[in-house]
Amino acid sequence: MQAKNNRHRLGLLFVVFAFAAFLDANREPGNAEAEFYHEVARATICLHSVMEKPSLETIQVLHFLSIYNTISGNELAGKETSMETPWSLVALAAHLAHTLGLHRDGLKWGLSADVTARRRVVFWNLFVADVWNSLETGRPPTFSLPYIDCQFPGGGSPDGNGHIDTNREVFWGSWTFRFASSCVADVAARTLTSDSPSYSTILELDRKVCNFPVPATVEEFAATASGAIPMKPADKDIGLTESVGRFVMSISREVILLYLHRSFFAQAIVENPINPLNSSYTPSFLAAYRASLTILRIVKVHYDLHPKLTAMFWPVWTYALSAAVSRVRNDRDAWPTVTYGLQLNGRAS
Known part of the structure; x- marks a missing residue:
């Protein structure tokens, strides 16, 4: 289990390197170094099945690969821009998040504060990606709010009143998660129906x-x-x-x-x-x-x-x-x- 986690953790490191190279202001977009790290990250996570006992690193690397493909316009199949690969990667990461129970708050399971905080960050970032991808593709979202009690990073629950923390350290992340859960998810749920x-x-x-x-x-x-x-x-x-x-x-x-x-x-x-x-x-x-x-x-x-x-x-x-x-x-x-x-x-x- 530890060896498998290390492989996916290594894949996460390489995809971070890909972002760093891609977003380097001194380089041209789509540079060869960014694509090299991207391909190494993909190869690394394939060293062990992502479906078998996934870890937080497994979910993170899949989500990050989705983001990389979105911003780079480098579709895995055919080197062209579309939403298919990013959507598929986010959907897979979301299903694996259910496997780990990320939609449930870790404190209720007796997990440490550090582990719980990390689970919250991973889950809510993935939730934001899932619900926006749902609107952009017209497909149903993977997560459903009635089954979620995971707290927001920094505190607060998705059934709160939408209060915005004025602390500058949390105002950016807190707003994004709250807006996605309160507004974007509701728009998706009520406009993407068959009727x-x-x-x-x-x-x-x-x-x-x-x-x-x-x-x-x-x-x-x-x-x-x-x-x-x-x-x-x-x-x-x-x-x-x-x-x-x-x-x-x-x-x-x-x-x-x-x-x-x-x-x-x-x-x-x-x-x-x-x-x-x-x-x-x-x-x-x-x-x-x-x-x-x-x-x-x-x-x-x-x-x-x-x-x-x-x-x-x-x-x-x-x-x-x-x-x-x-x-x-x-x-x-x-x-x-x-x-x-x-x-x-x-x-x-």
Whole structure:
């Protein structure tokens, strides 16, 4: 058992090396060293079946391989970008997490505080990946909240009231996990069913997402991106971790809102192409319009701050392209926005 764990632990080390090489600002994306470590990590975890007595390292390396394939655009089969391999790796990791009982909190089993803390981090990061992959692929999520009592890293349970800890050490991770469990999971559960959700359900989910609290710094970042307030000189000097945290939190809400309203946005245009504001789906038309514009502005602000890093993550540009397409209307005023979105994609490529 120990030898097998060491093999998967070694695979985890190599995939971390792959990330380090891939994200090195002094190298070109998709460099040979990153791919070398990626292939070594894949080979290492195959030295022992991941299905037989998996460990935390087994689950972590599968999850990290999924992330690497997502950001690198290097599909295992065919060297091309798709969601199949990342989705399959996350799904496998999620099933193995059930094997280890990661959805149940370790303190109830008498595990040490250190082991319990690590289990919580591994589980909730995997939960976030699973539920977002579910929305992006249209497939059912693996985890179901009624069966989960694993506490959030830093404390708190998924059945809490959504309180955001203002401690700067935990505000980034805590918000991501809470938003995924409270909002993203609910959106997936109620929109990916075999029967299409009612419009009242969409509006209810919209209110839930919009009312979910975010840290004040994130609200300020979103307001800056929208042009409501000017950017402070100090905003350009914040650390990379906090900058990325603000970006992820800001864009997450808008992506979910665009996802919720895009079909009814289209129906509003079909119902009243001259003036969609007079259609039955005016709330969706406005929500999708605002979300798409905010996404484009947030991506631009973050690209201006961290151009190389932002350009590396192609999922960001899929959101930007979706937002640009949603802004196309039956009048010429939309075309400057579309051109603006395409220019952003061109600069990143």
